Amino acid sequence: MAQKVSVDISRRNGDTGFRGAESCPACKQLLSTEELEANYKVCPHCNYHFRIGAAERVAQLADRGTWNEIAASLRSADPLRFFDLRPYPDRIEEAEYDTGLPEAMIAGTCRIHKMDTVLAVMDFGFMGGSMGSVVGEKFWRAVDAAIETRYPLVVVCASGGARMQEGIISLLQMAKTTCAVEMLGEAAVPFVSVLTDPTTGGVMASFATLADVVIAEPGSLLCFSGPRVIEQTIKEKLPADFGRAEKNLDHGQIDMIVSRPELKDRLVQVLGMLEGGVACAIGPLWEEEKSSPGRRGALAEAIDRIKALANPSRRSPKK
């Protein structure tokens, strides 16, 4: 089921990937590609976060050589035989060519600072990061893997919403991914989402906001209805900071904003914390050892004992 990732970054030519130099859209400073890549594609002058693709994200987060892609051979079908100005399969083919990715999400197991993790990453360059059947199924399989291995799940989101070309089936991916989150919750496996620019629509209104801890990148647009839809409804221009991560933080919708260079460290800290609960591990211990004394034992001793007894069953794969 697992195989090496086969992403060919050189083919990418979205707004984030061309070589040479580009000017920062925020502060207009000219930045060399080397400078930008050394700084995780963040402007060193004003902290503007350039959009990055899924493969680059994996490279930034996963320890070198630890990525094992799962569900790599899933491909979109065309259940509606959708045809607007162009057929749906044409759009997919073009997106594949542009991004070097098979779909708007890649998923795999990897290590993040030596911590085993299931990681799923979306790519806005692939049809606007839209969620269709393949994104939904990959999310489900990532959850399955997390439940089976007891590795925590990290999902990096970037999406314009549902993939219209799959009609109702794309809408139902919101329900499908939510059901997966419920299963993950039943198993008490930690789930952290990272919201990047932009995360909107059906992804924002399903798994992205259902994580145990929700992290956002600075300046990212995070909303359900996009600014243009709202502007059409209220016939007014919205302020530039509408729906941005910083506003969402004030409005209580996210836990924290983390700059990209700090993201890997912060993820490991958060995941470590979520994995470090002791009391729940006592549950099964007590079931088996109800008569056990030790009420007055030294704390460190008790904790060690509890962890030693409880963690193997929490961490080891089911099979």
Place this chain on the structure above:
Amino acid sequence: MAQKVSVDISRRNGDTGFRGAESCPACKQLLSTEELEANYKVCPHCNYHFRIGAAERVAQLADRGTWNEIAASLRSADPLRFFDLRPYPDRIEEAEYDTGLPEAMIAGTCRIHKMDTVLAVMDFGFMGGSMGSVVGEKFWRAVDAAIETRYPLVVVCASGGARMQEGIISLLQMAKTTCAVEMLGEAAVPFVSVLTDPTTGGVMASFATLADVVIAEPGSLLCFSGPRVIEQTIKEKLPADFGRAEKNLDHGQIDMIVSRPELKDRLVQVLGMLEGGVACAIGPLWEEEKSSPGRRGALAEAIDRIKALANPSRRSPKK
């Protein structure tokens, strides 16, 4: 434990009880006592709800002759030996004399339109309906009775908050009554609160707002901080409708507003609905009869069978 209520209404002389005639504070119409009592102490011209005492409330709600008071012999102690301008025991004695009640809450079992119920009613005339140890303990015993008998719990609230004269102990009644609500919830016994004018402070911020369904009387003041406290903080006069039931309905804090003449009927409807769930009753049935067929039986038949099997254990007392 149960005994007949021994409230002497004739001694009451609060703002709600004197004989003869009075003018409606809202529409200024002169109303005879007979007229007013025939209409549940509600102005027939403008629907203004006069405050009523606990005994009168019990008389309005409980079927005649069905009231059995519980915890009737509980009396306030004076744990702090509290003495401001007057000693606390003096204030209690005066409140007893004024209201004919032993405390700011009376509790009992009764029938409401033939439905067995545990009913607790607060009296604003007794030291402003303040919650001290006796109110907290009566609430707990009412919950105990509801859990034991499986009768639903109805609490009619009227309170200015915690009873300062019992210091920290009165504050802790909020925690105590909340713990009781949690026990009631564990037992899945329905709990309806009726908020009357005024319900504020510690009662509003504990059991009053923790009921399964929250009903309010028209025009009643329902808030945590009273208008005077807020006016002192913001140095502004508040509008007359601040914290009123109608505002609370708009702000999503209560389920419905029910006029006093309709209250008894409405209570029975709501309690009947909360008691009428079927699916949870299937739980124990399934535990015992896992291999039972009947998946295709007629609905009415299935429901009847389920109810017949499930309800006796839900409704009969534990002992």
Place this chain on the structure above:
Amino acid sequence: MTELKRLPTLPGVHLRNEIAKISHRLIELNHDRRLDKNVWDKVELARHPERPYTLDYIHHMFPGFIELRGDRCFADDPAIIGGLAAYMGRTIMVIGHQKGRDLAARARRNFGMPRPEGYRKAQRLMNLANKFGIPVLTLIDTAGAYPGVAAEERGQAAAISQSLLCMARLDVPTVAVIIGEGGSGGALALALADRVIMLENAIYSVISPESCAAILWKDAEEAHLAAQTLRLTSANLSELGAVDAVLPEPRGGAHRDHAAAASIIKQALEENLRELEAMHPQARKRQRLEKFRQMGVWSEGGLTLF
């Protein structure tokens, strides 16, 4: 086709591939690039101003309905109505979008487009139902969740996702009926149910045909074509497996006879609850999660799965 889907799935026997093959053949047969006038007729019927709304169904189906209001947090949202009803000897919780019949009601109910408070009220009521073992019926009829700045600031996205999670989590039986417009996430938020049923002339879509046309065809005038391409009619959705059943409407449409439409829903509710209530709560929840897992069409290693 529908019968094939309704067969109980025995362990080891997987009909999904068979269904997929037949389904695809049906889609191919049905597919036609020419405009089918019937599709737009359905869109107009689904939005018909005299079509029965949630309150009309409540009026005809549940005379003793007790409305429960408020999210206990910020507001009561009149775009979603909820409450307790007596039904066939038991209680059910009824929750639905309400568009409003006249101008004043429409303004008050925001044309049935909920704000976050509406979804939070729905969650509160579903959790209340769950506590007392009361089955949940949702009636779906909205153009979508309200797209407004304040609604966004109060967490429209999280309100919808939490509503979905709430429905995934329930131990009680849930039946969703799409009675009119099933518009996008604002509709789905109340439709993650054990049984999702659709009225014949209702529509259910990821995006309104008008918006879809504006985005994909760059021309809102192409809404008729978009509607057809989106496959949003009850017949389309049934073929795609997106809904569990389609209910016929009274001749000419539900707006011609509210009482008859209500009685059709009532009968379907009875049948579905009969089946769902006979299941163990845990098995019912497993089946619900598994049903939504199956939603999707993709290929894997060359094989197209449905």
Place this chain on the structure above:
Amino acid sequence: MTELKRLPTLPGVHLRNEIAKISHRLIELNHDRRLDKNVWDKVELARHPERPYTLDYIHHMFPGFIELRGDRCFADDPAIIGGLAAYMGRTIMVIGHQKGRDLAARARRNFGMPRPEGYRKAQRLMNLANKFGIPVLTLIDTAGAYPGVAAEERGQAAAISQSLLCMARLDVPTVAVIIGEGGSGGALALALADRVIMLENAIYSVISPESCAAILWKDAEEAHLAAQTLRLTSANLSELGAVDAVLPEPRGGAHRDHAAAASIIKQALEENLRELEAMHPQARKRQRLEKFRQMGVWSEGGLTLF
């Protein structure tokens, strides 16, 4: 006295009456109508502007603290801080009022007076902790919940009652430490814990002495007398059985040595968690509910019970 209370209650052996008798004798002995200057000193110490606040304790006790923000509903309330911390080889959830040290911080944190969002954030974090078996530590230091119109409209009362219910419901161990001002319901909302501990110079009261004097003595100048009458010092509360333990402060008060104060709390936390974590979650919850049931003094049939 405290030791007597700390003895494990064996089935069939009830020390409560003994404690009550001794307690009342103590109260009588201690009671004095003359003004005791020490009481008001405590009030001033509890409110001392250099007294360590929640963030100071976090700084000294939990260097790896990760703040988690927001109620997912309306706002993030800076008057309550919460987050995850590593502690003695495990994770704990730390939640506390934060008054703000300088003028700007005070304005932003509303002087540590939470709005409903603060209590809803606390509930969210406590439920998150519960999901992963993470013990909860609350640090209490507020003059009270904020009395404002908008806060009332957004359900200040329900936010507090739900916070109480949330704490009553938790399966994980909970320790509350009153570090400064324990003001009324706004403080209690975070203090329905397995262990309620108080710093020596903290106060905990149903109402501020100033408000109490204004209401009962009709004279705010009588605040000193009210403070004494309310019995709000740690010694008083320990006698009354309202708190489980009192922690000594560094000489002169916690504000003289933040690090030493933090280390005292840290040790108490260690001891209490050691005991609590060795209990079965269900037994721990029963004990918590039973503890709060015991809060109260009344007479029944002539007998005074405590």
